[in-house]
Amino acid sequence: MTAAIRKMIPMKSFTAFIAAASVFAAAAHAQTVAIMNGQVHTVSGGVIEEGDVIIRDGRIAQVGADLSAPAGATVIDASGKVVTPGLFSPISSIGLVEIGAVADSNDATPAPQSPTDDFPLGASLNAIDAYNPSSSLIPVNRAGGVTRALMAPNPGTSIFGGRAAVIDLSGRANSVTRAEAAQYVAMGQQGSDRSGGTRMGAWAQLRDYLDEARSYHANPNDYIRRPHGRFAVSDLKALGPVIDGEQPLIVSVNSANDIRTLIRLKNTYRLNVIIHGGSEAWRVAEELASANIPVITDALYNLPGEFEDIDATLQNAARLNEAGVKISFYDGAHNIRLIRQHAGNAVAEGLPFDAGLAAITLNPATMYGLGDQLGSLEAGKIADVVVWDGDPLEVTTRPEAVFINGRRQDLNNRQKMLMERYRDLERGDLPFAYRGGESD
Amino acid sequence: MRKTGWTALAVLMLSACAQQEGGESEEAQVEKAAPAETETAAATDENEEDVDGPVRPPSDPYPSTYEPYPGETVLLTGATVLTGDGERIDDGAVLIADGKIASVGAAGEVEAPEGARTVDAGGKWITPGIIDIHSHLGDYPSPSNDSTSDGNEIVSPNTAYVWAEHSVWPQDAGFTRALAGGITSLQILPGSANLFGGRSAILKNVPSRSVQGMKFPGAPYGLKMACGENPKRVYGDRGGPDTRMGNFAGYRSAWIEAAAYKKKWEDYWEDYDSWVDNDDDDKGDAPEAPTRDLKLETLAGALNGDIKVNMHCYRADEMVQVLDMADEFGYDVTTFHHAIEAYKIADVLAENNVCAAMWADWWGFKLEAFDTVGENVPLVHAQPGGCAIVHSDDALGIQRLNQEAAKAMADGRRIGIEIEPEDAIAWITSNPAKAMGVLDRTGTLEEGKMADVVVWNGNPFSVYAKAEKVYIDGALMYDRSDPSRSPRVDFELGLHDNDYTGGAGQ
DSSP states (O other): OOHHHHTOOOTTOHHHHHHHHHHHHHHSTTOEEEEEEEEEEOSSSOEEEEEEEEEETTEEEEEEESOOOOTTOEEEEOTTOEEEEOEEEEEEOBTTBSSTTOGGGBOSSOOOSSTTOOOOOOTTOBHHHHOOTTOTHHHHHHTTTEEEEEEOOOOSSSSEEEEEEEEETTOOTTOEEEEEEEEEEEOHHHHHHTTTTSHHHHHHHHHHHHHHHHHHHHOHHHHHHSOOOSSOHHHHHHTHHHHTTOSOEEEEEOSHHHHHHHHHHHHHHTOOEEEEEOTTGGGGHHHHHHHTOOEEEOTTOOSOOSGGGTTOOTTHHHHHHHHTOOEEEOOOSTTGGGHHHHHHHHHHTTOOHHHHHHHTTHHHHHHTTOTTTSSSOOTTSBOOEEEESSOTTSTTOOEEEEEETTEEOOOOOHHHHHHHHHSOOSOOSSOGGGTTOOOO | OOOOHHHHHHHHHHHHHHHHHTOSSHHHHHHHHOHHHHHHHHHHHHTTTSSSOOOOOOSOSSOOOOOOOOOOOEEEEEEEEEOSSSOEEEEEEEEEETTEEEEEEETTTSOOOTTOEEEEOTTOEEEEOEEEEEEOTTTSOSSOSTTTOOSOOTTOSBOTTOBGGGTOOTTOHHHHHHHHTTEEEEEEOOOSSSSEEEEOEEEESOOOSSGGGTBOTTOOOEEEEEOTHHHHHHHTTTTOOOSHHHHHHHHHHHHHHHHHHHHHHHHHHHHHHHHHHOOOTTOOSOOOOOOOOHHHHHHHHHHTTSSEEEEEOOOHHHHHHHHHHHHHHTOOEEEEETOTTGGGGHHHHHHTTOEEEEOSSOOOSSGGGSOOOTTHHHHHHHSTTOOEEEOOOSTTGGGGHHHHHHHHHHHHHHTTOOOOHHHHGGGGTHHHHHHHTOTTTSSSOOTTSBOOEEEESSOTTSTTOOEEEEEETTEEEEETTOGGGSBOOTTTTTSTTOOSBOTTOO
8 A cells, every 4th residue: 555545535635535546456466356146236236136246456347247257366156145345334433442441442532531621622633543453343343244434533522523534444554445534523412411501502512613613714824813712723623624515524413303403504504414313313304305414323222212312213214214315324333243233123124125235335435425436336446345145134144255445354353263262161281371373 | 837937938929929920810809909918918827826926027028919911812823933942843833821821832733722813823933922131121211311310229339238129110111112022021130330239120021000010920039249340440439349359358248247147037036936935934025036137138038049149240250250159158140141251161150050141242342341252152052051141231132132142143053053043042031031030930832831922023033023922921912013002101102292002113
């Protein structure tokens, strides 16, 4: 990988990204792989019952039926298997956290170190600064078929979490697909908790930030010379692409009321908005569709857990999709591999299967402006491909082969290693701590 | 019989409850209306010869008032039946009558008695009602806020004196959602901040105005204990324990105290008997009873086996230490909960006849949860005599324990462990029933057991499977196609567009 891609291309430089992406492909050791005779779910162009996917130089070269494997290609017989794009987790703190409760391994959430020490910065925090591609979460979730993920910091004291990045799950040092792919802000109850205890406070604070950011970006030099408001300049600076409508602003909201307010805000400020949470989003599905606001939801959430979730239902995703809202699913950080269980459950509640698969592949790619590069099996796209031993939304199915940027991935991880060490509990010639290293 | 002692008290408790379970007689109705009197009457009965008798702590002061709801005689036929005890019957039939499993067998062989309704269950799967051994529903209900958070008495490392049932809010909508996931019985445990968290409550998943109306008749109590990180984190700066060795010192000191307390009462009963048997005219007043201590009463109950010990314990090495401690004080650990590292000591657990309750794939939220493997449940299962349980500890997870079991089964098969659906269903039915002490009543589809039955629209080990009908004691409590068989709790009622029914999620 060249220095060009390591610079992490912010969203603004879209052309630069395309250039970098082709560099990527060239670097993928010119591997040619032919995945033959699988049930191929292209996501963008239907299902090919006995289809082939040819991968060359990190890209998908061809998708179709009755293709012939190029000379010298590594051939994978996918008969009886299912081939899909790699899964794309639309939001989590993967890459920023190792052990949730161990502070020195958790960079996902700024937390006060003492009652008087509220860390003030938010929007300016940048996930790639803390990104740990060697995290154990990455191989575990890669073995679950996840190839891309948005890595997002969580809000601490500030309503803003900071700038999130799209990464691939190769675990390589240069695995950032797009730095500064989105900004995160907590509204709803979370926002209220950080804004004097009311939703009015949360929305007023967000508008204040956006106004100040506009003011800053209109003339940065002038802004920093005159007395300015209560916000850190670094945060306002980071909000530039948000107020330009270029960088998606992921907004955590759940109640139908908050969502209506969000739609008004989006229209006033012309923002590119994505909802995270959205437990009551189905109640405003038509409005969301008109406003072109995607919703990243927890497909398993159906409790009135807080007063903003009174109408939470398992049918949320199906109803949103029916109304034309683009949807996706999230699950924690350690188990982003479970987004396909969310999709499967949503399908069991009426979401069409194809929409369920798109929700965890093409939709997130599109949300972050990567829909022309990732998320479906189409010639020319980056070759993130998974071969499954069955229905990819089924809980009993597992990946057999995973490709990221055209490279076949190692599916081993510390969980598998632990299992191997302890699957046979017979006493051996040496203690368990020696096991696994034997040559046989 | 005068020497009742602790063990006899347990029998007394069971018999008192069995009377209620008898159900529909007028007598039972009266008992239900006046549970306190029932208790007194039974106690008097046991102590006929000396009306006053020695003082005994009440064994069941908050007795179950649950009574099965009416159900029809129904023959479900043509389904794939998983009995819960390892059997699979393709094209099988289950006959439910009088709230009990009346018969189970091949479709042609189970006959419908006169008046029975026959339901074609072709293509469906039938399993025992699903049981969650680890839930906090009602104690941490929806909505979740300071007003409702009643699951963890974080005031002292030893709160063995609290009883989870006194926190259970029967209006938790979580119960209704769990019902739609096939849950028919569940154990509500206090939280895990404390070394000794308190007593559990075992409930039938039937809505009621009071928790007594949900309590599983005759189920033993459980004691919640916790290993590892939680107690030392919570109490590290509040006087301890601050370390794992502090945790163990805390448990052991408490057991020593409990053993002394138990002996004090046993001595008192013995002295009382001697006093009664003493024909001396000037034998003086009856011996004075010890003062009751709620904390030690629960711990003494655990020591004598009336109360089942449920130990939250992630790490293998800690579980092995706990087993030695149980030997030291002569009690049994029934189940290790959240046993992330059970696979490392699956042989030891099986030898000691201890169950492990596990998640399929949760990990990494704290260091003691770092060593999760997807094969944990199957590896415990594969040990001869192993007892694997899949639990939730979660108001969402409890709604799909079948999927959690399916994931574990799938991972086990991939490493060559032969597990069929008829085996894996035990992880969420008969094994938790056994560990909770209710296997003689529920947990399998056996003649004479409570008709706690789930009809699924397909193989329950699939993400697409839905519970279509859930019977509890033979009463149809949930029907996916009929919102009127779907309870709506008071909290939700009239909020937004919520109507009287459909609360389980239709």
